[in-house]
Amino acid sequence: MQLAENLSRLGTESAFTVMAQAAKIEAAGHHVINLGIGQPDFPTPDHIVEASIQALRNGAHGYTAANGIPELRQSVAHYLHRQYKTEINPDNVLIVPGGKVTMWLTILIFGGKGGEILYPDPGFPIYASAINYTGATACPYPLLEENQFAFSADDLLSRITDKTRLIIINSPANPTGGVTPIEELDKLAEGLKAFPNVAIMSDEIYSRMLYEGQKHKSILEYEHLRGRAILLDGWSKTYAMTGWRMGFSVWPDKLIDHATRLCINSHSCVNAAAQYAGLEALNGPQDAVDDMLHAFDERRVYIAKAINQIPKLSCITPAGAFYAFINIKKTGLSALEMQNRLLNEAHVVSIAGTSFGNYGEGYIRLSYANSLENIREAITRIDGFIRNL
Numbered sequence: 001m002q003l004a005e006n007l008s009r010l011g012t013e014s015a016f017t018v019m020a021q022a023a024k025i026e027a028a029g030h031h032v033i034n035l036g037i038g039q040p041d042f043p044t045p046d047h048i049v050e051a052s053i054q055a056l057r058n059g060a061h062g063y064t065a066a067n068g069i070p071e072l073r074q075s076v077a078h079y080l081h082r083q084y085k086t087e088i089n090p091d092n093v094l095i096v097p098g099g100k101v102t103m104w105l106t107i108l109i110f111g112g113k114g115g116e117i118l119y120p121d122p123g124f125p126i127y128a129s130a131i132n133y134t135g136a137t138a139c140p141y142p143l144l145e146e147n148q149f150a151f152s153a154d155d156l157l158s159r160i161t162d163k164t165r166l167i168i169i170n171s172p173a174n175p176t177g178g179v180t181p182i183e184e185l186d187k188l189a190e191g192l193k194a195f196p197n198v199a200i201m202s203d204e205i206y207s208r209m210l211y212e213g214q215k216h217k218s219i220l221e222y223e224h225l226r227g228r229a230i231l232l233d234g235w236s237k238t239y240a241m242t243g244w245r246m247g248f249s250v251w252p253d254k255l256i257d258h259a260t261r262l263c264i265n266s267h268s269c270v271n272a273a274a275q276y277a278g279l280e281a282l283n284g285p286q287d288a289v290d291d292m293l294h295a296f297d298e299r300r301v302y303i304a305k306a307i308n309q310i311p312k313l314s315c316i317t318p319a320g321a322f323y324a325f326i327n328i329k330k331t332g333l334s335a336l337e338m339q340n341r342l343l344n345e346a347h348v349v350s351i352a353g354t355s356f357g358n359y360g361e362g363y364i365r366l367s368y369a370n371s372l373e374n375i376r377e378a379i380t381r382i383d384g385f386i387r388n389l
Contacts, residue, residue, distance in 0.1 A: 011129030014355035018339065022349050033378040035366040036349035038174060038323065040240040042295075044277075045288040048239060051280035052273045060272040066264045067256075068095025068248075069272075072279050076248045079282045080231075083207075084218045092256050095270050095278070096263065099205045099234040099247040103168070104130055105259045106201045106230050110166040111136040118159055119168040120151060121357030122175050122325070124203070127168055128357065136165070142359045145327065148316060149178025153187035160195050167192075169219075170203040172210060172320025175356045175365040177300075179210065179319040182217045189222040201230040205247075206321040208238050208289065211297050214319060220250060227252050237321075238289055239281045246270065246278045296322045299368040299375055306379045307366075310386050322369045325353065329362040331389060338364050346381040 015037050022032045067073065072095055077088040096102055103126060110117060111134025119127040121140035131138040141156050143149045151169065160167075169188075171180040192198060202219035210216055219229045234247030251259050263269070303324050304317040312330040328338050335352035342348045342364075353360025368375055 006133050006135065009129075009132040009135075011125055011132070013125050014351055018343065018349055018351060021343060025343065025347060030347050032343075032347045032349060033370070033374050033381070034349040035368070035370055035375070035378055036351050038237075038321075038367050038369060039242045040237065040292060040322075040369050041371060042240040042288070042292050044240050044244070045281075045285075047284050048241070048277045048281045051284075052277035055273040055276035060276060062272060064269045064272050064275065066269050067260050068093065068270060069275050069279075072275050075279055075282045076250075080218070080220065080250070083216075084221050086218070086220050088220065088250055092250050092253065094249045094251060094256065094259055094263070095275060096234075096247045096249060097245040097267055097270050099203070099232055099236060100126055101263075101267075102230070102232040102234075102247055102249040103127060103201065103203065105249075105262050106166065106168075106199075106232075107131055107134060107136075108262060109255065109258055110199055114163065115165040116161060116163040117166045117168065118156065118164060120170055120173065122149075122353055122360040122363070123168075123170060123356055124174050125355055125357075137163070139164075140357055140359070143173065143176060143178060144359070145316060145325075148319065149173060149176035149325065150180040150184060151188075153184045153191060156188060157191040157195075160198060164195070164198050167198060167200045168203065169200065172206040172216075174206065174321055175323050175351065175353070175360070176325040177318025177321050177323045178325075179214060182215070185217055189219075189225055192225060196228075199228040199230065200225060201232060203232045205232060205234055205237055207233060209293060209296065209322060210320045211293075211300060212319070227254065230255070235278050235281055240288075240292065241277070241281070244271075244274045244277060246274055248278075295372075296368065299370075299372055300324070302372065303366065303368050303375055303379070306376075307382075310379075310383045312386055312389075313382075322367055324366045324368060326350075326364050326366060327362060328364055331386065333389075335361050335364055342382065342385060346385040348378045348381050 073090040073093040107130040113135040231250040235241040307315040339352040353363030
């Protein structure tokens with residue numbers, strides 16, 4: 001068989017690969033603690049589950065419109081207005097099977113040979129994978145620990161060339177837990193006035209996972225960018241709905257039809273009953289979201305303090321999401337060596353920083369989307385492993 005050449009340029013998401021390795025170790029009789037996967041350890045709230053069950057009983061068994069049921073798109077528009085006091089036309093909202101789909105659609109639209117796309121490094125690995133798949137040039141910009149893993153607007157603007165088609169930003173960020181200050185976002189938005197042909201996709205999937213009273217500012221709040229800004233968000237992280245595959249995006253007038261046509265050509269539409277679950281999540285009680293955030297905050301503080309008490313390791317306290325990016329440079333191990341040895345010797349799942357880009361060397365990612373009890377045990381194991389190096 002002769003396969004398409006661009007398949008050779010597709011990367012992967014290492015968290016799933018490491019999970020498979022961990023499953024083999026568990027099958028051999030070992031207790032493995034998974035701090036690798038970015039998935040809330042809470043169940044989807046009952047009222048959301050019940051809404052989906054009721055939708056099935058009411059006959060939500062068939063196709064829906066490719067862009068999502070009208071009442072869900074309207075609810076997304078209302079939700080965004082509540083969050084950011086900005087008016088959204090429901091016709092610009094696209095319901096997709098998971099947040100990852102939005103980045104895939106965006107990169108397909110702006111990718112291709114001869115173009116450049118700027119993306120964060122360390123960053124979600126599918127950014128670079130999808131860019132390379134299209135044949136565009138993937139251009140990383142660094143997120144450095146000395147800057148609290150926030151991007152510098154001046155640095156990012158300086159990297160724009162006449163070939164730049166798209167900029168991808170992500171705050172709060174995976175894998176670092178970094179949050180870019182609003183002042184830097186403002187500076188970037190102002191600077192983009194000089195580059196009217198450059199689009200921007202803002203991955204805001206962790207927008208409600210901020211701590212210590214911080215506020216999130218969405219790309220949608222910059223009116224002068226609305227004609228070229230794409231919002232990526234969804235239900236997976238906020239409502240513990242990773243397996244439901246529910247995401248939403250907001251597109252400019254000039255792009256929404258292109259994105260919808262790509263959906264028709266790929267997945268047709270999102271699961272009908274799941275869309276009613278999404279509707280209930282946005283319109284129903286938000287207590288479960290607040291409870292999860294409180295638990296994540298407690299774990300966040302604990303994991304940063306505990307890591308900083310382990311010799312040769314250090315960690316800045318993450319400001320958002322549910323990840324800690326651990327500096328391992330003093331151990332003398334590479335990121336991949338640390339990942340593999342922690343898994344095989346301490347039976348703790350972590351993700352090598354290099355899974356998120358070249359600037360991730362010298363780091364591992366730990367997810368604190370696990371119970372405090374499991375995190376404490378994992379830290380004890382990590383501490384023992386490091387002291388025996």
